[in-house]
Amino acid sequence: xxxxxxxxxxxxxxxxxxxxxxxxxxxxxxxxxxxxxxxxxxxxxxxxxxxxxxxxxxxxxxxxxxxxxxxxxxxxxxxxxxxxxxxxxxxxxxxxxxxxxxxxxxxxxxxxxxxxxxxxxxxxxxxxxxxxxxxxxxxxxxxxxxxxxxxxxxxxxxxxxxxxxxxxxxxxxxxxxxxxxxxxxxxxxxxxxxxxxxxxxxxxxxxxxxxxxxxxxxxxxxxxxxxxxxxxxxxxxxxxxxxxxxxxxxxxxxxxxxxxxxxxxxxxxxxxxxxxxxxxxxxxxxxxxxxxxxxxxx
DNA sequence: CGGGACTCCTGCCAGC
DNA sequence: TGCTGGCAGGAGTCCC
Numbered sequence: 001x002x003x004x005x006x007x008x009x010x011x012x013x014x015x016x017x018x019x020x021x022x023x024x025x026x027x028x029x030x031x032x033x034x035x036x037x038x039x040x041x042x043x044x045x046x047x048x049x050x051x052x053x054x055x056x057x058x059x060x061x062x063x064x065x066x067x068x069x070x071x072x073x074x075x076x077x078x079x080x081x082x083x084x085x086x087x088x089x090x091x092x093x094x095x096x097x098x099x100x101x102x103x104x105x106x107x108x109x110x111x112x113x114x115x116x117x118x119x120x121x122x123x124x125x126x127x128x129x130x131x132x133x134x135x136x137x138x139x140x141x142x143x144x145x146x147x148x149x150x151x152x153x154x155x156x157x158x159x160x161x162x163x164x165x166x167x168x169x170x171x172x173x174x175x176x177x178x179x180x181x182x183x184x185x186x187x188x189x190x191x192x193x194x195x196x197x198x199x200x201x202x203x204x205x206x207x208x209x210x211x212x213x214x215x216x217x218x219x220x221x222x223x224x225x226x227x228x229x230x231x232x233x234x235x236x237x238x239x240x241x242x243x244x245x246x247x248x249x250x251x252x253x254x255x256x257x258x259x260x261x262x263x264x265x266x267x268x269x270x271x272x273x274x275x276x277x278x279x280x281x282x283x284x285x286x287x288x289x290x291x292x293x294x295x296x297x298x
Numbered sequence: 299c300g301g302g303a304c305t306c307c308t309g310c311c312a313g314c
Numbered sequence: 315t316g317c318t319g320g321c322a323g324g325a326g327t328c329c330c
Contacts, residue, residue: 002323034306034325058324076324077308109308128307130324146326173301182325189323244323264323286302289321 002058002074004154004187005236005257010080011055014122017082018062022049022117029111034075034132044068044135045114056142057150057186067138071146075130085119151183154229155237159185161218161226168208169216175225176285178208185229191242191264192232194291198263198273199228203297204283204290235260263291271296 002010026042038044049065062070112124112133124131136144151167152158167184168175178184179193188196197204202211202221213219218226236242236257243255244265258264262272263280271278271293278295 006323073324075307076322126307127309128322128324130307171300177301180324191323242323287304288324 002076002078003189003192003241004055004058004233005192005239006241006255007058007060007074007187008055008237009241009255010074011053011060014060014080014082015053017084017116017120017122018050018053018114020050021120022047023114024117025113025115027113027115033111033126033129034073035134037133038135041133041135045070056147056153057182058189059147061136061141063141069136069141069144071132071134071136071144072124073132073146075126075128075132077128078124078126078131081123081125083121083123085121149183150186151181152186154185154187154233159226159229161222164222164226165212165216165218168222169212171208173208174204174285175202175206175208175211176204176290179225179229187233188229190288190290191261192229192236194264195232195262196225196228198291198293198297199232200224201273201296201298203294204285204292206298263293266291 023045024047026045028037028042031037044066045064048068050070051063051065054061054063058073060072060074062072064070107125109127109129110123110125111129111131114122116122124133132146134144134146136147142148152163164184167181168178171178175197176193179188179196180190182188194204200221202225211219211221211225239257239260240255242258242261244258266280267282269280271280273293273296276293276296278293280291281294283290283292
């Protein structure tokens with residue numbers, strides 16, 4: 001699930017359980033996810049208070065009162081579950097869990113469990129282990145190797161057609177690949193790249209360098225693309241993100257954006273562009289599925 | 299350097 | 315029913 005709208009939805013769900021609370025205990029099932037946990041990981045977390053939980057691209061960032069920052073990435077299959085200490089079930093945004101009577105059975109892929117000082121348990125589950133956790137040094141959070149080269153947040157002020165023009169100038173990669181690059185728009189992933197290109201009427205196969213005008217100005221194509229990126233992410237965020245394979249873990253009102261996909265996973269279905277008679281096609285670009293309408297995307 | 303292939307890992311589903 | 319192959323929302327690393 002995790003592209004920008006999904007990660008932001010997770011952040012909003014976790015924030016009430018994390019911010020201002022101390023981590024009482026950390027339990028790890030094994031020594032690594034995608035990479036080994038950093039040295040003394042538990043010691044550096046236990047007893048620390050989480051000052052703020054923020055998001056950068058697809059990373060969740062928990063600032064600790066030690067000055068260090070816990071950096072977390074969901075990978076492809078990572079998810080967080082929140083189990084309140086007691087009382088009625090609480091709706092925490094994307095995730096809704098019963099406060100079970102007694103301990104819930106621990107799943108085979110529950111790799112990290114944070115027990116907070118109020119007894120709330122926060123469990124990170126990640127079957128494929130493409131997720132990661134690391135600690136960024138005090139005072140230089142944004143210099144962390146995984147964060148330092150990220151481009152602008154697509155919903156922030158620094159992201160616009162001029163930025164895309166600068167990124168795409170001279171690039172011979174297809175638009176699909178160029179837009180997937182986290183330096184172009186931090187937080188976009190396969191789904192929302194497909195959706196944004198469709199909304200902008202641009203072919204995923206078109207070479208990125210052909211979109212800017214010769215004088216370096218963005219031109220109408222990149223103006224449309226920048227607007228489409230913002231639009232689709234905003235709508236997805238408002239819908240609580242997209243939920244593809246785990247409907248059972250949501251409360252039904254969250255993660256509804258998949259119903260509004262115009263191309264993603266719609267191979268063979270009619271194009272949803274008003275007036276377009278095209279049929280959505282699936283192609284493979286750099287080993288991953290791209291969905292597009294060959295008729296209205298040029 | 300840019301671009302593409304490959305890689306990590308497990309689960310699920312279609313097709314035989 | 316059971317196996318096999320293909321595919322999955324990410325992204326760092328290699329190689330040309």
